[in-house]
Amino acid sequence: MLDVTIWGSRGSIPVCGEHFVRHGGATTCLEISNPADDERVIIDCGTGLAELGKAWGSRLPRALVLQTHMHWDHIQGFPFFAQLYNPAAHFEFWAADREGQSFREVIEGQMARPTFPIGMDIMPASKTFKTLATSGQARRGAMTIEWSEMDHPSGCTGFRIGSAGASVVFSGDVEVQQGCRQALVALARGADVLVMDAQYLPEEYPQRRGFGHSTPIDAVKVALEAGAGHLVPTHHDPTHDDGRLEDKLGLARRHAAGSGLRVDNAFDGMTLRVAAQTTGRSVRGGDLATAAL
Numbered sequence: 001m002l003d004v005t006i007w008g009s010r011g012s013i014p015v016c017g018e019h020f021v022r023h024g025g026a027t028t029c030l031e032i033s034n035p036a037d038d039e040r041v042i043i044d045c046g047t048g049l050a051e052l053g054k055a056w057g058s059r060l061p062r063a064l065v066l067q068t069h070m071h072w073d074h075i076q077g078f079p080f081f082a083q084l085y086n087p088a089a090h091f092e093f094w095a096a097d098r099e100g101q102s103f104r105e106v107i108e109g110q111m112a113r114p115t116f117p118i119g120m121d122i123m124p125a126s127k128t129f130k131t132l133a134t135s136g137q138a139r140r141g142a143m144t145i146e147w148s149e150m151d152h153p154s155g156c157t158g159f160r161i162g163s164a165g166a167s168v169v170f171s172g173d174v175e176v177q178q179g180c181r182q183a184l185v186a187l188a189r190g191a192d193v194l195v196m197d198a199q200y201l202p203e204e205y206p207q208r209r210g211f212g213h214s215t216p217i218d219a220v221k222v223a224l225e226a227g228a229g230h231l232v233p234t235h236h237d238p239t240h241d242d243g244r245l246e247d248k249l250g251l252a253r254r255h256a257a258g259s260g261l262r263v264d265n266a267f268d269g270m271t272l273r274v275a276a277q278t279t280g281r282s283v284r285g286g287d288l289a290t291a292a293l
């Protein structure tokens, strides 16, 4: 069993305002934990990480952080993650190098004058950094972690987290029409939940080809081919307000109709309890609130 919380579901830049209330505007951050042993994984350090830090408070000052890539919308929460200012805290960061730079080098560059007032050395939490190969597998307590490289400018890592037969896949930022579709299908094969970049509407995609993102129809196709149980489109475009995102969800659901694939938009604060698939595509999980979106 795995518990998933989506703390940031927006792509590119945070947004706020009355038209973005239902889905929220924080950028990418997910928390995945195994209730059996309380191991915790965080994926990406977007502005949603600051919200996660507020929710954790002074408890749980440790986690493994898996970083998909280093674009702004995936690192901006790092300096505002309160637990990094706790000397008793310990975090491990795993990330593939991008354009010859390690995650640590990129973060140190982010937290440097003149673009930031304080350096990373002001954070007393223990931090270790590991460079990931483009693909691999590891174990963390009862969790299994598998990863592989996806198509995105400067690259991006997709992750699969498993525990006791339950599995969650996070695509990272991904443009499957650039060629990595089969790699993502393989990573998501039989997954209970696939949280996937579906930023652009199909009519927007031709003008944004090469920007590194997919459409909800791409996401449905990948989920169906992989036999995933529950598709959660995310990395919502900052220009897409709640109404537009509901339209986008309707489009995805129409393409999934009759397949048994469940589709719900990601939103900030979404929680999922994921158990192993037991009958076909049935999957236990998801707030009732997700059904309303």
Ligand SMILES: [Zn+2]
Binding pocket: 011, 012, 028, 071, 073, 074, 173, 235
């Ligand atoms: Zn992004």
Ligand SMILES: [Zn+2]
Binding pocket: 069, 071, 152, 173, 212
């Ligand atoms: Zn990106």
